[in-house]
Amino acid sequence: MKQGYRTAKYPLAPPVLPDLFKGLPEIDSSRCGLDCRICVEGCALKAIERTDEQTKIDIGKCTFCGSCEKLCPLNAIHFTKQHSMAASKRENLITGHKPFSGAAKLDPRRLSMFKRSIRLRQVSAGGCNACEADVNVLNTLVFDLSRFGIQFVASPRHADGLLITGPVSKNMELALKKTYDATPSPKIVIAVGSCAISGGMFAGHDEVNKGVSEILPVDLFIPGCPPHPYTILDGILKCTGRI
């Protein structure tokens, strides 16, 4: 069997995404009725807010289920094909009312160390295995993470940073903190998925925290449920200054 070269041309070419892919949402608040709150009340995750005649969506809470788009009677919300959704600041994930500002490069010191080679330790802290699976797939040859100098390692001692999935269940809090402490500085922390950013669909449960930020300082937020592998890859490449 010969499969030939299968690694995608990304980032030199746009990523190949499914036709029905739901990426960054765009909201045209000018279409919204003054007192209309259909999307606000229809969002199971309370990710949409309407203040000062502007409708905003927090993609850190959003699971991209598309209910708001279906419910809106005025076509004000639309999920685009934009896969690039990572952000360096939590507040930049609240979008729709202003242009989206994505992930920024790391500070000069860490950038100089991690730009060409970064080793990450993955910790699943209550994740459902979907984010984990889509991170794992980055190692397969279509995405081929190692060509960017990015690798996942088996021990926090060997790592430059942590990539965390899940809302951080209370039962994993100690293990996560110990892993973070065991990682030598300087280090980075990446939160992947809506659970890791805000607690996602489990926010408010006594058994979990509302995301990694409650426990550790986060350098990169990658939204989605689960984020498409290209969204994750794009986020890591942006923050390490590769694209």
Place this chain on the structure above:
Amino acid sequence: MSKNLPCLRNEQAISLKEIPVLKDIDFVNELITGMSEGLRVITYFGDRINQTEVILYAVMADDRNGLLYAVSSSVNSESFPSLAGRFPQVQLFEREIHEQTGLVPEGHPWLKPVRFQSSSIYDSFPVPPKLIGDADFFRIEGKEIHEVAVGPVHAGIIEPGHFRFQCHGENVYHLEISLGYQHRGIEKAMIGGPYPVTPLQMEAVAGDTSIGHMTAYCQIIETLTKSNITASSGQIRAIALELERCANHTGDLGALAGDVGFLPTMSYCGRIRGDFLNMTAVICGNRFGRGLVIPGGTGFGLNKKQSSELISRMEKGLDDFTSALNLLWDSPSTVNRFDSTGRISKKLAMYLGLVGPAARACGCIKDVRQDHPDGYYRFAQIPVCTYDTGDVFGRAQVRWQEVQASVEFIMQQLESEQNNRLSGKPFDTNKPLKSGALAISLVEGWRGEICHTAITDAKGHFRRYKIVDPSFHNWFGLAQALRGEQISDFPLCNKSFNLSYCGHDL
């Protein structure tokens, strides 16, 4: 077993009044008689009514005849008789009842925590907090013995769990698995539901089994609202479930190859798994099928263009998959690693109540699609794939056969209807659920039998919702499979089962 027990089928609901509430002795006698006659306990849980009373519910399955028997008991004391010593298939259910309701299974040989819950599912009945992982591990003492602890954080990109090995050199005498790290409190959140966030949580019970668990949940809602789904929706759901099976089995076979260092198959399967996931995304935009299955039908239809696209991708996918796996079967040194590793006998598999490919690899002919067919499987059958060695090779063989069977099934469904398949009319989410009822729904997920049971209150809300992921049955099987094995074969055995941590922990 008494003939008075109410009998139901998969995807049915009965009124709680029809379920006899027996005294604890009579209740356990029904279970003993049932299990002695070859029935399987598919769900067994407690519902605490108040400070003094707990109602126990158990459902037994007669796989041969596709029937389910429900029985319940009202317990007013602090304990109930345990059956785990004689029937290990209920051991974890009894430990869970203890953890969730506080009742003590009297005589349970090993009452360990299940999830180390820090909060009770009943606000009125607090449980003392426990430190996760702090359990009485079965240990061997001796100068030459060493104890290996793995986890919770694991070396790979995988969910957390704790494994404690008692080893003498390379030989594993005993493996104990302690979970609960992924506990998110899903069952507690279901009480009083369904809530707007419930469908999202059902898809994330085990994120790689979104279609499986969501189908089970939707079937509960549909049976409690007496709704029917269209044949098209049923067909799309079946196609999605089989695609999920193909993707995960392909991934597992690749990972098994990787664990013994056979990189060609590992590399090909890593890509092919992605190809199957992208086929699910053709239907709904999400690789894991989020939003594909909804109460009342499906969230997406399947038009002619998508069907042709899927057909051509499936043909290519099967071709690639077959070539990749033949490389592995043609490599004697690789097959040698799988052969006789992590063996479980058919007798042990039945004794422990294992389900899914792990059970079928031991020769147990057990598959919900055949025994208790739900949805479209009532019209279109899929052969049950079994093997007889019960080792890693057997579990790999079952997966290999299942992918081929699933692809053939999907192709038949796609080619059978050339017109556009619609997603069905929108479901009225305000439709009330039948009150005072027990509803049960079984689905053959890719790991095995998924069982959702709902108890509704007088207002038609969930009083209690019990989710049994196939991993709940099978984790103990993995622990048994390691006895007498080399510790270096652990990744291989673990991958051959590939169980869900979050499906167990909820």
